[in-house]
Amino acid sequence: MSDFDGQAPLPAESLCTAAGALGDRARAVLLHSxxxxxxxxxxxxxxxxGTQLARGLRPEPATPAEQLCLYLMLTHVERNCPGIDLSRDRALLTQRAGADLRTEFRAITGKSGDTYDFIALGDVLGAGGMGAFFAPFDSTDLVA
Structure with missing residues (x-):
């Protein structure tokens, strides 16, 4: 599996662990949200x-949610695995996403840098934005 620009392999095992940990964090606040x-x-x-990575598949974010989650997974790995530098991968995701991903990332990192406030992310998106957050990037085949 290669990174987003085809240069080096992503640490799949570390990213799988990050996916599990971040998914657990979201589930932990689910009932309080x-x-x-x-x-x-x-x-x-x-x-x-995490399942895609465990199967050896390269992560290809198809929705804003997948893009943000992958970005958070890369950040989590970097924070918890000294010596692994994934800043280039995160920067590439941010560059492709533009201001929206950066705004969403700031909303969930808020006051503390080590934990994510997933409830705040939902607040930033609002009801209409949540549907778009989980919708595929290319939704031109939808019927009005």
Whole structure:
């Protein structure tokens, strides 16, 4: 499995561990959230990315949710695995996503740098934004 620009392999095992840990964090606050369905789908997104990585598949984010979750997984690995530098991969994801991903990332990192506030992410997105967050990037085949 290679990184996003085809240069070096991503540490798949570390990313799988990050997917599990972050999915568990989302599930941990699920019952205390005003938007438990959102957090359920967020945890499921981490699980799906972890499953892809465990199968040896290269992560190809198809939704804003997958893109943000992968970004968080890369950040988690870097924070918890000294010597692994994935900043280039995170920067590439941010560059492709533009301001939206950076805004969402700031919303969940908020006051503390080590834990993520997934409830705040739901608050930033609001009801209309949540549907778009989990919708595929290319949704041109939808019927009005």
């Amino acid at each position: 005003p938007r438990p369905v959102f957090l359920f789908y967020l945890a499921q997104t981490f699980d799906q990315l």
